Amino acid sequence: MDDEREHDPDSPEGRGASAAVLPAGPPDTGRRGLDRRRVLGAAVEYIDQHGLGALTMRRLGAHLGVEAMALYRYVPGRENLLDGVVETVIDELYGDPDVHMQAQHGWQDFLQRLAHGVRRIALAHPEVFPLIATRPPAAPWLRPPLRSLRWLETFLDALLAAGFSDEAAVAAYRAYSSFLLGHLLLEVSHRGVKISPEDEPEGGAADATADLEQHPTIDRLEPLLSRDESAAEFEESLETLIERLGRVLEESSARSARRSTS
Structure with a gap:
């Protein structure tokens, strides 16, 4: 199966595991560099790694190294967060050179x-x-x-x-x-x-x-x-x-x- 994916030009394996979302990066001790784009990129990264069912504001905050309350400045709640995740992933089409x-x-x-x-x-x-x-x-x-x-x-x-x-x-x-x-x-x-x-x-x-x-x-x-x-x-x-x-x-x-x- 892995060999088949490596030969599939649309798969991450075939593309060298590339991804277009903004990664969360290492956890912060504060809110350095935190903005809506980074929060949404971190949410996509978290879902990729753990599944949608595991996503909560508290866990996303921990993923970013901040308290969950710090996220509400950029995403008013989980529903707004999920809408932003969809928009962020669809927007990857704009960065696809093909x-x-x-x-x-x-x-x-x-x-x-x-x-x-x-x-x-x-x-x-x-x-x-x-x-x-x-x-x-x-x-x-x-x-x-x-x-x-x-x-x-x-x-x-x-x-x-x-x-x-x-x-x-x-x-x-x-x-x-x-x-x-x-x-x-x-x-x-x-x-x-x-x-x-x-x-x-x-x-x-x-x-x-x-x-x-x-x-x-x-x-x-x-x-x-x-x-x-x-x-x-x-x-x-x-x-x-x-x-x-x-x-x-x-x-x-x-x-x-x-x-x-x-």
Whole structure:
């Protein structure tokens, strides 16, 4: 599994374990250098290391070397902290050199790059990704994981400039979001991350030791079933989605042409 991740260009292992969040650094004896950005970076770091369920204001304060009350100057409470964590992680897209803010080489290339950027975030912060998927967005029509107004504006502008109609561009956003959310939630859950409070922490281990004597076909194919093909599956599914959106664009252009000649 580790070898497979090292060869996955989107994984932290494949990227040299790089991460874009501001690390907490060594604990302080006071509030030297403490600000909202550092607090949120420390919260992401803490969740990465210990899981979302372990995060409290007291523990985050200890992680930073300050009293919990010192954090309330920068984050009014846990809910505001969690919203800030989501924003901080999504903002990593802006620092990803392989993700473009404009469709410089066509809309297909733009969507490919953006999708892999979101996947890199999910693999770098698997414990945070379910939070990205479940926190209430700023507007009810914003869909995770691409839940930033700035990114939505960029996404829609890229498709509209390519010839998508308003309806087709919005439909593409919905299909694209559903693809990313479904695939990446499944991928992080395979890595042992709890997607919901009802998930059993030991569920994966129990399944791995299941008695397969009554299921000979599964027993024979278990090595293949256990193989991590996440990177290839993501790429193939993304290509299929983009091909389907290409057909949507053709149909949208054809309808526009018919209206202009009628």
